Amino acid sequence: MSTLILLLITGVGLGALYFLVASGLSLIYGLMGVLNFAHGAFLTLGAFVSWEMSRRIGEGTWLTFIITLVIGAAVGGVFAALTEFALIRPLYNRHIEQVLVTVGLSLAAVAIFEGVWGTDSQYTKGPEWFTRTTDVLGAQVPNDRFVTIIVAALVLLGVVLFLKKTRYGMIIRAGVENRSMVTALGIDVRKAFTLVFTIGGAAAGIGGVLASHYFGYVSPALGGSLLIFAFIVTVIGGLGSLAGAAIASVVVGVLQQITNFYWGMGDFVVIVLLAVVLLTKPTGLMGKTA
Amino acid sequence: MSPEPTNTLPSEESTGERNNTSAVTAVDKVARRVRVQPARGAKNPRSKVEAWTLGLAGLLLMAALPLLNLSIPGILPTPTYQPGSLQLLAMCMLMAAAALSYHLLIGVAGLLSFGHALYFGAGSYGLAIILNNFGLPLLPAMGLTLVVALVLSTFTGMVALRVTGIPFAMVSLAFAQAGSVLVRRNPGGATGGEEGVSPDTAGIPDFLIGVANTRNLYWLSLLTLLIVIVVVTWVQSSRAGHVAAAVRENELRVRVLGLQPYWAKLLIFVVAGVLAAAVGMVFVLLQSGTVPRQVSADFTITLLVMVVLGGVGSKWGAVIGGVLYTLLDQRLSAFANSSAVESLPAILHVPLSEPLFILGALFVLVVLFMPGGLTGAVRRLRERLSANSVAKRN
Numbered sequence: 001m002s003t004l005i006l007l008l009i010t011g012v013g014l015g016a017l018y019f020l021v022a023s024g025l026s027l028i029y030g031l032m033g034v035l036n037f038a039h040g041a042f043l044t045l046g047a048f049v050s051w052e053m054s055r056r057i058g059e060g061t062w063l064t065f066i067i068t069l070v071i072g073a074a075v076g077g078v079f080a081a082l083t084e085f086a087l088i089r090p091l092y093n094r095h096i097e098q099v100l101v102t103v104g105l106s107l108a109a110v111a112i113f114e115g116v117w118g119t120d121s122q123y124t125k126g127p128e129w130f131t132r133t134t135d136v137l138g139a140q141v142p143n144d145r146f147v148t149i150i151v152a153a154l155v156l157l158g159v160v161l162f163l164k165k166t167r168y169g170m171i172i173r174a175g176v177e178n179r180s181m182v183t184a185l186g187i188d189v190r191k192a193f194t195l196v197f198t199i200g201g202a203a204a205g206i207g208g209v210l211a212s213h214y215f216g217y218v219s220p221a222l223g224g225s226l227l228i229f230a231f232i233v234t235v236i237g238g239l240g241s242l243a244g245a246a247i248a249s250v251v252v253g254v255l256q257q258i259t260n261f262y263w264g265m266g267d268f269v270v271i272v273l274l275a276v277v278l279l280t281k282p283t284g285l286m287g288k289t290a
Numbered sequence: 291m292s293p294e295p296t297n298t299l300p301s302e303e304s305t306g307e308r309n310n311t312s313a314v315t316a317v318d319k320v321a322r323r324v325r326v327q328p329a330r331g332a333k334n335p336r337s338k339v340e341a342w343t344l345g346l347a348g349l350l351l352m353a354a355l356p357l358l359n360l361s362i363p364g365i366l367p368t369p370t371y372q373p374g375s376l377q378l379l380a381m382c383m384l385m386a387a388a389a390l391s392y393h394l395l396i397g398v399a400g401l402l403s404f405g406h407a408l409y410f411g412a413g414s415y416g417l418a419i420i421l422n423n424f425g426l427p428l429l430p431a432m433g434l435t436l437v438v439a440l441v442l443s444t445f446t447g448m449v450a451l452r453v454t455g456i457p458f459a460m461v462s463l464a465f466a467q468a469g470s471v472l473v474r475r476n477p478g479g480a481t482g483g484e485e486g487v488s489p490d491t492a493g494i495p496d497f498l499i500g501v502a503n504t505r506n507l508y509w510l511s512l513l514t515l516l517i518v519i520v521v522v523t524w525v526q527s528s529r530a531g532h533v534a535a536a537v538r539e540n541e542l543r544v545r546v547l548g549l550q551p552y553w554a555k556l557l558i559f560v561v562a563g564v565l566a567a568a569v570g571m572v573f574v575l576l577q578s579g580t581v582p583r584q585v586s587a588d589f590t591i592t593l594l595v596m597v598v599l600g601g602v603g604s605k606w607g608a609v610i611g612g613v614l615y616t617l618l619d620q621r622l623s624a625f626a627n628s629s630a631v632e633s634l635p636a637i638l639h640v641p642l643s644e645p646l647f648i649l650g651a652l653f654v655l656v657v658l659f660m661p662g663g664l665t666g667a668v669r670r671l672r673e674r675l676s677a678n679s680v681a682k683r684n
Contacts, residue, residue, distance in 0.1 A: 016506070035456045090658060096402060100598055100657045103591055108650030115640040115647065228467050231460045239457065264475075271468040273447050278461060280546065282453050 005139035007257045013145035016152030017252025019228035020207030022237070022245040023159060024080075024200020029204020030176040030240025031189075031196050033095045034088060038102040039204055039230070040223025041109035042080050046072035046205025047212045047222060048117055051124055054276060059125040068209050069151065072120060077198045084197035089190070105212075106224070121217035130213060149209045156204055156246055163242070168195055176240050190267035232270060236277050238287025312657070343359045352512055356377065356505035365617060373504035377576070380504070380511035384573050386612030387511075387518040389596040391565035396597055398526055400457045400538030404590050405466030408446070409563035411440045411585030413570025415473060418489040418580060419480050429673060432571055436564060443563025447556050454479040463587060470585045486581035489549035489574055498575055506540055512566050514572045515609075518565050527559050534558045595653050601663030615649070619633060622648055 021039060028036050050068035057064055087105060091097045126144060133140040161167035170190050172180045183189055202224075211226060212218045233252050237244030252270055260266030278285060358652035360370045368374040376520050388410060395401045416435040420426060426434065450461045477481035491499055497506050525531050532552035536544050544551050574580045583589060592615070600611025625631060641647045660667055 029456065033456070035459060087654065087658070094628070096328070097657050097661070099402065100594070101654055103594065104650045104653035106589065106597075106650075106658065107653065108647045111644035111647035111650060112641060115644045126609045228463065232464050235457055235464075267471045268468055271464050273412075274461065274464050278449060279454050282457075 002137065002139035003261070004258075005137050006141055007261055008254055009136065009139070009141045009145050009149075011257035012250055012253030013148045014257060015250040016148045017207055017211050017226060018230050018233045019152050019246055019249035020155060020203045020210065020252055021226050022075070022136060022233040022249055023156070023242055024196075024203045025230055026081030026158075026234045026237065026240055026242060026245045027172070027176070027196050028200050029234065031172060031179070032088075032098075032099045032103070032193055035231075036102050036200070037099065037227070038083055038105040038109065039104045039200065040225075040227035041113075042076040042201040042204040042223070043208040043211065044218075044220060044223035045079055045109070045208070046076040047218045048113060048122075049075045049213060050205075050209045051122055051218050054124070060127060062127045063074075063211035064096075065127055065213075069206055074204040076204070076208065077202035079200020080197040081194055088193070088197070110220050110224065116181070117218075117220065118266075119220060121219040123217050124212045126213045126218055143148050144213050148214055150212055151206060155206060156242075159199065159242065168192065173198060176244070199236075210230060218288070232274050234284075234286070236274055236284055238284030241284070241286040244284060244286030250276040306638065307314070308362030309581040317583055317665055349512075349516070352383075353509065356508055363620070371505075376504045376508040378616070380508045380576055382613040382616040383511045384569055384576065386609040387515045387569045387597065388566055388573075388602070389593050389607065389612035389615075390515075390518050390522050391610040392590075392593040393568065393597055393605060394522055394525065394562040394565070394592070396557055397603045397605070397608065398531060398538070399534040399555050401559065402456070403450075403462040403559075403675045404459050404587060404594075405446070405450070405464075406562070406566055406585065406593055407463030407464040407585050407589035408469040409439055409443050409566040409629065410570040410573070411469055411473065411580070412442050412563075413567030414574040415487065415570075416567065417571040418487045418574050421489040421493045422487070423480065426493060428498075431493060436567060437573055439564050443560045443567075444556070447559040448678040451552060451559065452553050455561045463590075466585065466587060467589060470496065470582060470587070473582050473585050478491045478579070481582075484582060486579055488579035494575065499578075507572075510572055511576060515567060518569065519605075521561070521565060523559065526605070530554045530557045595649065598653065599656055599663050601665035604665040606664070606667035607663055614664075618649065618652075619645055 021043060024037055024040055024042075028034055028039075050072045052069050053071050057067065082100070082138045083105060087101045088098050092100060130142070130147070132145040133142050134146070135141075161169075163173050168191075171182060171187055171189070172195065176194055177187050179189060207226070208218075208223070211222060215222070223280035227240030229252065233248045234245055236252065237246070253274070254272055255273065258266075259269040320630075355370045356376055360367075360372075366375040370376070370379075392403075392406050394401045395406065398492070399583065413435055416438050417431060418432055421428070421433045424431070424434075446462075446465045450458055450465065453461060472545055473481045474483055475481075481487055497503055498510070525534075530553075533544065533549055533551070534557070536549075536556060537551040541551050570584070573584070596611035596615045597608050598611070599615060600607030600609070626643040626645055631639060634642065656663060
């Protein structure tokens, strides 16, 4: 029983990381029809810059951790906004080329990370509390799992509030639903594009910092490995649906952890789940009906 | 060559703002971007003869290279009859063949797949595993590998093609990821994990083993490329190829005509997968081993970069892209380790010493500024020149 609880919480923690990547992917795809392969690079850059900063200002304190979260978000957001502005915008409405450009960017970015920080993993150190465990119904759960889950939940809450309560949030939601209508009403959707990229990049940057604590290291391949599961999550959840992404992240994370522990087949089960979802409901759990 | 489907290109601007959320429109988009060149030879019998003569001469030259002593400094590391150059050239041809199989997906059927490496890996790993575990001779082992690849690509294709456009890209990626994970896990010690696996030499004929026999492997690679070119040309000009190209243009219209897009796409998908597996089999013989990278998403992206560099939709573009990429990759690695780069300040030295950075950046530039890739640029240049000469004559 205690093992199951540990697996559940760890799975939700992993799901939280997936969600931080998938939320941006899903919003970007929903609004712009772009599959962003560079999303992993946003995450990795956020993780690396935060790691560098935490070494400069002193590892292992809560203050440093919070600062690195902010830095991760800022770095990811700025990188994403620049990407949208310089690479995506000139290819406006040409979806395949936009995908290709992000593929090229992710190749180049990972190569640069390897050049600057090396191909080896760099080990991270969080506040001392992270290394301890908390007793949950008899299960000893590492504390960093809770931090990951809480931060991801806060991000979800923040994004939902932004989408529901602000004018730009409304434009984004309307754009996901029917972009031509929004344009016809005389609203410049392109600002919303940059905004969506920035939000997605910031979420990915935060995800990078959290992932570096969750896994205990940063490496140039960190973003790419999370990105593939985030893709799967977005397809299962339904492209363009934030709620779908959140639910699918948790389902995928927990399923992966549990099957990995008992049968060592976590990644396959996720792919089988993907196949089953596609065969029964090609639009995903909460996707629009095509 | 029978005339390929020529599609007039509606101007991108006139489409203007429209709802692009549906996946079909995304496919539609790539379709519209891809200009399939009308076969020039079809109109003019003389140029057709010329093209055949040129092709035959090129083929003879390629076949004779291992017997000649040609040096191309800066491109080939050694004279052409030595194993170093033959190995590189053979690799170029195999990558060209792999890119060509990928061209069937993206160029003909308009399917943006991120999982093509799975089938290449099925060929390379499949052959190595069958040779190691079943004690079969080479030819039956190759046949069995192709059957495995056929079954694999049929099943994965049937699921993946339930969706189109970007979701298809993601699903194909997920399948390839499953293969990649499986290979790294090393089930039963068959795939060798991160180390990769080498085929047992017992089943392979002697003339395909060892550095001294690189020229035989070179000829085998040339033969593979030739076969892939023939099959791709044949499939492209077959009825199914036309239907798949039409689906790329407008799936709805094909449906209305009473044709079934799904089966045409599946056929193209399976042919591309089996061809990739065939190339993978020769690859494992040439490299005398294979590593997990050959099944990873990175490898598919490499194929994608080759095809886009050469020009999406152009058969010869894929071949040129494959050769060029392989040469560039090899040369850039040498360039990265050269003393000229070492002596640069860090801000230049770090990016320049990463071949993938240069290739990635080059790729982005081609996508942004050179739609149609190399073949597109050549065609535009040629059109401009002929327009100029016509203008002068008048």
